[in-house]
Amino acid sequence: MNNKSVKKLTAFEWKVLSATLKIPLGETRTYQWVAKQIGCPKAVRAVGQALKKNPYPVIIPCHRVIKSDGSLGGYAGNHTGRKKILLNKEQNILAAMIGKS
């Protein structure tokens, strides 16, 4: 997991990224869920920060991480529903994959 090429990320950030990567395609998880995975269910805010600072936004499905009440969160709120669109397309892709099979 740890490469020397990687930026200075702390263990907790790695936990967050790893937990986020564990989220199944087309599925969504809450910050609280991720926080619990890393062993800090109260560090939900820190989780969000780690995601925001994530070095690989491409492999990190930040849009897949939402608030506990089902809201997409501030990221999407600051844009034109970026999370929602990404998630929607993601589900569309998943559906297409299933359809092709």
Add this chain to the structure above:
DNA sequence: TGTCCGCGGGTGT
């Protein structure tokens, strides 16, 4: 339903 506080860790100063 709306607003406030607290939790946990990062980064900047």
Add this chain to the structure above:
DNA sequence: ACACCCGCGGACA
């Protein structure tokens, strides 16, 4: 070492 920040969560009004 201290203070402020953050893509939240939960409690209280």
